[in-house]
Amino acid sequence: xxxxxxxxxxxxxxxxxxxxxxxxxxxxIEEMALIRAIAVDYxxxxxxxxxxxxxxxxxxxxxxxxxxxxxGDSESPDRIFSATGATIDLALQNITFFLSRRIFLAHxxxxxxxxxxxxxxxxxxxxxxxxxxxxxxxxxxxIVPGAAHEILxxxxxxxxxxxxxxxGMIAQADESSESDPIEFFKIMxxxxxxxxxxxxxxxxxxxxQKPAEFATQNNGAAAEGNNATNTAxxxxxSGTAAFRGDKLAGYLDKTETRxxxxxxxxxxxxxxxxxxxxxxxxxxxxxxxxxxTRITPVIKNDNISFLIDVKTEGNIYHQPSLSDxxxxxxxxxxxxxxxxxxxxxxxxxLQKMQELESDLVGFGxxxxxxxxxxxxxxxxxxxEIFSDLTFQVHVEANIRRTGQLAxxxxxx
Amino acid sequence: MLEKGKIxxxxxxxxxxxxxxxxxILIVPAVTADKAGHDAWLAAxxxxxxxxxxxxxxxxxxxxFPDKTIYQxxxxxxxxxxGKLASLAYVWFFLHIAAIVVREFxxxxxxxxxxxxxxxxxxxxxxxxxxxxxxxGLEVIARxxxxxxxxxxxxxxxxxxxxxxxWQLINLLPFLTDGITPVFAAAAVPASWHGQIIALAVxxxxxxxxxxxxxxxxxxxxxxxxxxxxxxxxxxAIFGPEMTASFRFPFNLLVxxxxxxxxxxxxxxxxVATWVSSVFIKTSVFYYCAAMGIGQIFNLxxxxxxxxxxxxIIASLSILLFKxxxxxxxxxxxxxxxxxxxxFSLGLxxxxxxxxxxxxxxxxxxxxxxxxxV
Numbered sequence: 001x002x003x004x005x006x007x008x009x010x011x012x013x014x015x016x017x018x019x020x021x022x023x024x025x026x027x028x029i030e031e032m033a034l035i036r037a038i039a040v041d042y043x044x045x046x047x048x049x050x051x052x053x054x055x056x057x058x059x060x061x062x063x064x065x066x067x068x069x070x071x072g073d074s075e076s077p078d079r080i081f082s083a084t085g086a087t088i089d090l091a092l093q094n095i096t097f098f099l100s101r102r103i104f105l106a107h108x109x110x111x112x113x114x115x116x117x118x119x120x121x122x123x124x125x126x127x128x129x130x131x132x133x134x135x136x137x138x139x140x141x142x143i144v145p146g147a148a149h150e151i152l153x154x155x156x157x158x159x160x161x162x163x164x165x166x167x168g169m170i171a172q173a174d175e176s177s178e179s180d181p182i183e184f185f186k187i188m189x190x191x192x193x194x195x196x197x198x199x200x201x202x203x204x205x206x207x208x209q210k211p212a213e214f215a216t217q218n219n220g221a222a223a224e225g226n227n228a229t230n231t232a233x234x235x236x237x238s239g240t241a242a243f244r245g246d247k248l249a250g251y252l253d254k255t256e257t258r259x260x261x262x263x264x265x266x267x268x269x270x271x272x273x274x275x276x277x278x279x280x281x282x283x284x285x286x287x288x289x290x291x292x293t294r295i296t297p298v299i300k301n302d303n304i305s306f307l308i309d310v311k312t313e314g315n316i317y318h319q320p321s322l323s324d325x326x327x328x329x330x331x332x333x334x335x336x337x338x339x340x341x342x343x344x345x346x347x348x349x350l351q352k353m354q355e356l357e358s359d360l361v362g363f364g365x366x367x368x369x370x371x372x373x374x375x376x377x378x379x380x381x382x383x384e385i386f387s388d389l390t391f392q393v394h395v396e397a398n399i400r401r402t403g404q405l406a407x408x409x410x411x412x
Numbered sequence: 413m414l415e416k417g418k419i420x421x422x423x424x425x426x427x428x429x430x431x432x433x434x435x436x437i438l439i440v441p442a443v444t445a446d447k448a449g450h451d452a453w454l455a456a457x458x459x460x461x462x463x464x465x466x467x468x469x470x471x472x473x474x475x476x477f478p479d480k481t482i483y484q485x486x487x488x489x490x491x492x493x494x495g496k497l498a499s500l501a502y503v504w505f506f507l508h509i510a511a512i513v514v515r516e517f518x519x520x521x522x523x524x525x526x527x528x529x530x531x532x533x534x535x536x537x538x539x540x541x542x543x544x545x546x547x548x549g550l551e552v553i554a555r556x557x558x559x560x561x562x563x564x565x566x567x568x569x570x571x572x573x574x575x576x577x578x579w580q581l582i583n584l585l586p587f588l589t590d591g592i593t594p595v596f597a598a599a600a601v602p603a604s605w606h607g608q609i610i611a612l613a614v615x616x617x618x619x620x621x622x623x624x625x626x627x628x629x630x631x632x633x634x635x636x637x638x639x640x641x642x643x644x645x646x647x648x649a650i651f652g653p654e655m656t657a658s659f660r661f662p663f664n665l666l667v668x669x670x671x672x673x674x675x676x677x678x679x680x681x682x683x684v685a686t687w688v689s690s691v692f693i694k695t696s697v698f699y700y701c702a703a704m705g706i707g708q709i710f711n712l713x714x715x716x717x718x719x720x721x722x723x724x725i726i727a728s729l730s731i732l733l734f735k736x737x738x739x740x741x742x743x744x745x746x747x748x749x750x751x752x753x754x755x756f757s758l759g760l761x762x763x764x765x766x767x768x769x770x771x772x773x774x775x776x777x778x779x780x781x782x783x784x785x786v
Contacts, residue, residue, distance in 0.1 A: 024526070024528040024529040024530065024533075025525075025526035025527060025528045025529050130659075130665075133523065133524050133525070133527060136668055136671075137665060137668050137669050138668070138669055138671040138677075183669075183671075185650070185651060185655075185665075185669055186578075188651075188655055189580070189583075189650075189651060189652050189655060192652055192654035192655050193583075193652055193654070368586065369582060369585040369586050370586070372586045372589040373589075
């Protein structure tokens with residue numbers, strides 16, 4: 001069947017299998033340090049300003065923690081290492097002196113950037129992620145107001161490992177639409193488009209308050225940094241960092257973030273409180289199920305304005321009061337109350353973006369798409385033009401369903 | 413005859429399709445996006461249709477000389493020695509393409525997957541594989557391709573489908589910002605890729621039903637034009653033209669953006685495996701054409717003795733031709749379209765056709781009774 005030389009060739013190929021798989025690039029799993037997160041900080045005035053902290057999953061740590069799960073305070077499966085360097089990759093190289101394994105970036109999930117690093121510009125991180133053949137474009141970029149490495153020092157709450165915890169929070173962000181964690185390629189896409197600025201989600205470590213401490217405060221939300229005695233912190237993913245070019249311009253708080261998401265048509269689900277039409281002191285909450293946004297530039301000679309049409313739908317989620325809102329005219333009133341709330345959020349967000357001169361929605365880009373020649377003329381002054389723009393916001397809200405209850409159950 | 417195998421019209425379609433698209437999808441998106449911006453997809457489509465022109469010339473010539481390859485009828489048309497010289501030029505052209513393909517493949521692998529592995533390793537391994545296929549003949553390559561094309565098409569469509577949730581079709585706007593001129597400038601590169609269909613002039617005599625050759629060839633060109641356009645539209649919609657133009661291999665990064673529910677992710681290795689196999693087919697086709705050329709120019713009884721030396725030439729050319737990846741892409745963008753189209757995809761076939769017609773009509777020469785040069 002086979003000739004002699006063919007047999008020799010076949011034997012050679014089979015034998016070579018044991019020597020050459022993966023060629024020069026072979027890497028064994030037990031020689032890798034699996035990196036799950038990178039934190040990038042910028043130390044002003046140093047020769048090697050980038051302080052990079054990597055978050056490594058300790059091999060065996062995951063298995064170990066599940067065994068001792070009943071033992072209460074088990075050891076974290078994570079380890080962090082830091083080093084400084086003139087660029088991100090040089091800092092990573094300096095970290096290798098502390099590591100017993102090769103840095104393996106393919107399983108990295110997100111990059112955290114400290115405020116100072118973000119003010120210096122996010123492009124270096126963009127370049128690093130896009131150019132490297134191990135790092136993935138679907139990494140998330142999160143901005144930390146403060147030092148990024150502090151986030152990695154936190155302990156996980158529910159998951160095995162901090163990276164899983166933060167990934168869970170990212171996946172969870174859809175539920176409230178008050179944070180919009182997006183991937184590197186989407187940020188780079190906004191960054192590269194004419195007439196559009198990029199944004200990224202903000203993560204912060206806030207002091208962890210015991211339930212009793214909430215009671216002493218008027219503000220129900222986890223307030224930011226007013227409790228000096230309590231050192232335990234908890235991660236908090238909310239708000240948006242707005243960029244001008246690749247440099248951090250400022251922050252949008254969570255309501256303004258939702259305004260931005262309305263503008264981008266990215267509100268998935270969220271619960272909004274609107275005042276009860278019959279008893280204005282009470283609230284009715286609406287769970288948003290659907291939203292759609294259309295932005296039309298109106299260009300009249302040198303006068304530019306925008307029409308913003310938002311259509312949204314929701315269900316009544318909760319109604320603490322007893323007022324009967326089941327009549328048709330009541331649902332009209334509820335709809336207009338809801339659209340007023342949405343409109344207010346959008347306008348608040350627009351105002352903030354105009355203050356920051358940061359066009360996160362891409363209004364300039366919509367002019368560019370409609371009239372590229374016109375946009376080329378105003379491109380230079382676009383931030384100033386943007387901050388003086390007028391917007392006409394029109395919201396059409398429809399409450400489609402009322403949940404399991406048709407109307408409140410009267411007490412007797 | 414040097415080739416005893418026969419391939420069916422369907423196999424011809426598949427062979428041409430893979431031969432064009434295998435490397436086009438790697439290099440063309442970045443180049444067209446760089447030159448035509450938002451309209452890169454249009455440039456790709458217009459450019460691709462140039463393939464029909466080359467195809468028409470090849471078929472016209474083929475119909476005048478049934479059962480003859482381009483090497484054989486060039487001797488009939490141009491005379492023995494000028495014909496042989498032109499044939500040698502074509503052999504060089506096919507070797508050049510094969511070397512570029514191998515180099516593109518190697519540069520892609522060392523950029524995206526195996527950074528430390530030397531280029532020569534990829535060149536030698538793919539040439540060794542292709543040499544085996546070429547020794548076995550055209551029919552074997554065509555049959556192998558029937559399997560590979562299933563992989564290629566299904567993975568391509570899978571990638572497009574899975575990335576669809578990230579598409580922003582507004583990235584394709586504004587349409588024709590700077591007029592049609594940059595679109596035509598960018599169309600040269602996909603046109604040069606589709607000009608490679610001239611390989612059909614070698615394969616044509618081995619087709620079972622040569623009458624259907626034009627239908628087959630145009631199906632292949634239109635399919636590959638559609639796939640290329642779809643691929644470029646996808647990269648533009650996901651990354652926007654500015655980012656696409658900055659990427660080395662945009663389609664690879666497009667694959668890397670797939671992340672559906674954390675389960676459907678990290679597809680690039682499967683896709684790269686598909687590319688490796690289609691690049692293998694592409695290399696084999698041009699390698700085969702070159703080997704067949706040597707066999708027919710020198711009136712060998714078999715083309716097989718030429719295979720190994722040609723392989724060594726291709727492998728070493730692939731490494732020696734370009735200093736680095738920048739030079740490779742620069743060559744493919746700026747020099748290759750002019751060089752390949754003006755000489756091999758359009759110039760020489762057109763010249764051959766004109767000379768043949770003039771000799772028939774003006775001098776009353778009949779090629780059918782012409783027996784010399786075979």
